[in-house]
Amino acid sequence: MILCCGEALIDMIPEATVSGGEGFVPHVGGAVFNTAVGLGRLGASVGLLSGISEDRFGAQLIARLEESHVATDAVVRLDRPTTMAFVNLSGGHATYDFYDEGTAGRMIAPENVAPIEGTVEALFFGGISLAVEPCADTYADVLAREGQSRAVMIDPNIRPGFIREEAVYRARLDKMLAQADVVKVSDEDLAWLMPDLADMDARAAQLLAQGPAFVIVTCGSDGARGYLHAGDPIVVPAEKAAVVDTVGAGDTFNSGVLAKLSELGALSKTAVRGLSAAQAEVAMAHGAKVAAVTVARAGANPPWASELG
Template identity: 65%
Template sequence: MILCCGEALIDMIPTGRASGQDAFVAHSGGAVFNTAIALGRLRRKVGLLSGVSNDLFGTQLATALGDSHVAVDYLVRSDRPTTLAFVKLENGHASYAFYDENTAGRMITTDVLPKITPDVGALFFGGISLACEPCADTYAAFLDREGAERAVVVDPNIRPGFAPDEGRYRARLMAMLARADMVKVSDEDLAWIMPDHAGLQAQAAALQACGPAVVLVTRGADGAIGLLPDGDMVEVAAERADVIDTVGAGDTFNAGVMARLDEMGLMTKAALRRLGPEDLKQALSFGAKVAAITVSRAGANPPWLDEL
């Protein structure tokens, strides 16, 4: 099983009304939630570890997970409210206003973390849960506790505005990246993580030198690159798509890469640290393919395996 660790929230998506004013529709979302949903739809064994409310939105999230074959055994349920993210779309790109104080996801602490079973072979971390405290400290502690023998994948999805103390955020994040076997970043994420290096390849190499064996960098319409454990690089082009919006694109890409690696028996710590160019290129290409379907329709709606 791949256990995805991080936020599950409600995206309030604007929709036009006859009056000309926007209304908002509640969609299940969150970067880590989206990755788990995409993995489930690609028929990989997957679960979600997240703080989820008992309120109506939390019930909506749990139901959506089950409908996409994501195990809910690791959800930490509470009576705190659900995080709400109000979305503004401009030319297909999303900006967000988050309402996250005292929520079920944000307030998850180490004393309520579940024990995980031996069938969990890989851990995925990412999203705003790595920036917001106390949950960010909780997920860092969980990585320390469970990551030594399991494959660790991190997509930091940088959100410095969520962290009141940027120094604490950067230090915690760099410690987690150092323990990862594979890291996926956007080109913008990479520039923030490695501000003292110029150029994408130099920044990616500097990140790899911090500890992860494999570094993946997405570049939007310019495709993605991957640095292998030996430092060599592979590159894939973006799939052509009629873009409706980019919500969930990176999350689906993550799922596609991990799904293909898992299918090939390569989602282990040892396998990722000796990954070869053909296997990585195949995984990147599959990630680009599933992401292209997501951007061709509204919202974070990853494809099912039979759609491929």
């Protein structure tokens, strides 16, 4: 099983009202939640570790997990509100305003998290849950306790406007990235992480030097570049799609990569550390294929395996 560790929230997506004004419609979301849902729909064995509210929105999140075949055994239900992300769409590109103080997702603590079962072969971390305390410290603790014998993938999905103490965030994230086997970043994430380097390949090489075995950099419509410790960068083009919006695109890409690595038998820590360029390319191409379906429809709505043809 792949255990996705991080936030589950509600995306409030703008939509025209019958009166002609603009309203917001609640859609389930969150970077880590979306990746878990994507994996479940692709047929992978997956679970979610997250703090989820007992309110009506929490029930909406749990319902989506269950219908998408995501195990909820590790979910921690808390009597706190649900995190809200109000989405601004401009040319199909999404930006977010988060409302997160005192929420179930943010307030999950180490003592809430039970030991992870031995059936879990891989851990995935990411999103805004790595940016704010106490949940960020909780997930860092989970990684330190449980990541040494399991393959670990991290997508920091950096939202600079959400980070309150940049030095603290950078220090914690650097420590987590050093423990990861696979790191996926957008080109914007990578530039934020390494502003002193101008070249993408140089930035990726520096990230590899921190500890990961496989670094993926997504570049929107320009596709993705993959980096291993040996050989040239692996270039995978983006799949053509009629873009409705980009909500959940990177998260769905992650689910496609993880699902394919699992299918290839390449998701143990040893296997990831010995990943071939051919395996990496196949996994990245699958991620691109899955993400193309998501961007062609509104919101974070990952495809089922049967939709991929």
